[in-house]
Amino acid sequence: MTENRQIVLKSRPVxxxxxxxxxxxxxxxxVAGEGEMLVRTLWMSVDPYIRGRISDRKSYAPPFQIGEPLDGYFVGRVEESKGGRFPAGTHVFGTGGGWRDYHAADGKALRAVDPDIAPLQANIGVLGMPGQTAYVGLLDIGRPKEGETVFVSAASGAVGAVVCQIAKLKGCRVVGSAGSDEKCAWLSDEAGVDAAINYRTCGDLEAALAAACPDGIDVYFENVGGEHLQAALSQMNFFGRIVACGMIAGYNDSAPRPGPNNLFLVVGRRIRMQGFIVSDHRERTDDFLSDVGGWIRDGRLRWRETVVEGLERAPDAFIGLFHGDNFGKMCVKVAE
Ligand SMILES: NC(=O)c1ccc[n+]([C@@H]2O[C@H](COP(=O)([O-])OP(=O)(O)OC[C@H]3O[C@@H](n4cnc5c(N)ncnc54)[C@H](OP(=O)(O)O)[C@@H]3O)[C@@H](O)[C@H]2O)c1
Structure with missing residues (x-):
């Protein structure tokens, strides 16, 4: 092979x-130089945060430039090693090889993955960045206690589904919202949540949430923003915690949207609302892999994935995140 396929940013979306x-x-x-490896991308991730990086807004991660290839998390196989960190045949996970077929790297920023724990693509989902986001967001920022009520939005997604199940493992009452009856049924039947709300068909989300959370909400794991945040705030308990993980409902807005009109509740109810970015919590990676890997091995943690075949379809997979096309982790299969 003499040419390497890659997806580049052609223009910035409005x-x-x-x-x-x-x-x-x-x-x-x-070409792998001395001390490097040639890595074949097998699976690549599309994630909501990429929306921020294809804008030129100032954010925690620098924007991609027009005409440049995109990048993101991937799982690959070392095809050739010239003294790079891993020998040929090793499966690796990290960034630097997303949205393209091959790349050369020394491997210092990659980690080897064990295909025996879970299918390879689980390393861009439940065992990768989204899983770690759920783990540190819920346990370190939300700090749920046994018996408390945890509400999770985008609950059947890559992050949300893991949050729901860890909260159940910690003895919480868990309520999730998702955008279809099929997703809600999976949340109840497979992920074990106590109540699931289809936010598209429930009518008044605040009323549906009040009915599903008779004891109020102690921890709101915020993935969506907008109407969800307003509804959750209305049901928050005194000294509740809002884990501000993401607000996908607003990622495509061209102008700032109005904030929730009940934000003042954070004062009277002494609510703590804290944002976080998973990459600030790398020191928790070993704990995350050990705990989540263990729950997977014990059959206590389940997940769904939507597979889109072919690098050329990565943009469709990415855009689909904003329509709820994914049921669980959105994965792009690039090669065998
Ligand atoms: N802070 C961090 O470090 C960090 C790291 C990773 C992810 N995140 C954030 O976590 C959230 C979930 O990410 P993910 O990777 O797990 O994605 P995901 O939940 O697997 O996929 C996105 C889901 O969001 C829902 N959605 C899209 N537009 C919506 C809208 N307008 N209103 C309500 N729901 C909408 C859709 O599900 P439905 O069918 O249910 O609508 C869609 O499937 C995102 O906000 C993301 O930015 C943050």
Missing amino acids: GLPTPENFALETAPMP
Whole structure:
């Protein structure tokens, strides 16, 4: 092979991204130098945070430039090693090889993955960045106590589904919201939540939440924002915690949306609302892998995934996140 396929940013989206914002291009095949490896991307992740990086807004991660290849989390296989960190044949996880077929790297920023614990693509989901987000967000920021009520939005997604199940493992009452009856049924039947709300069909979300949380909400794991935040605030208990993980409902807004009109509740009810970014919590990676790996081995943690086949379809998979096309982790299969 002499050419390397990659997806580049063609233009910056205004509102919802479209396929025209991306292009499939080819570049010369990378060559592993001394101390490097040639890595074949097998699976790549599309994640909501990429929406921020294809804008030129100032954020915690620098924007991608127009004409440049995108990047993100991937699972790959070392095809050739010239003294890189891992020998040929090793499966690896990290960034630097997303949205492209091959890349060369020394491997210092990658970690080897064990295909025997879970299928390879689980390393971009439940055993990867989304799983760690759920783990540190719920346990370190939300700090739920046994018997408390935890409400999770985008509950059947990559992060949300793990939050729901860890909260159940910690003895909490768990309520999740999701955008279809099928997702809600999975949350109740497979993930074990106590109540699931289809926010698209429930009518008044605040009333539905009040009915599902008769003892109020102690921890709100916020993935969505907008109407969800307003509804959750109305049901928060005194000294409740809001884990501000993401607010996907607003990622495609061209102008700032109004805040919740009941935000003052945080004062009277002494609510703590804290944002976090998972990459600030790398010191928890070993704990995360040990706990979540153990729960997977014991059959106590389940997950769903939606697989989109082919690197060329990565933009469609990414755009689908904003329509709820994914049921669980959205994964792009690039190669066998
Ligand atoms: N802070 C961090 O370090 C960090 C790290 C990773 C992810 N995050 C955030 O965590 C959240 C979940 O990410 P994820 O990777 O697990 O994605 P995901 O939940 O697997 O996929 C996104 C889901 O969001 C829901 N959604 C999309 N637009 C919506 C809208 N307008 N209103 C309500 N729901 C909407 C859809 O599910 P439905 O069918 O249920 O609508 C969609 O499937 C995102 O906000 C993301 O930015 C934060």
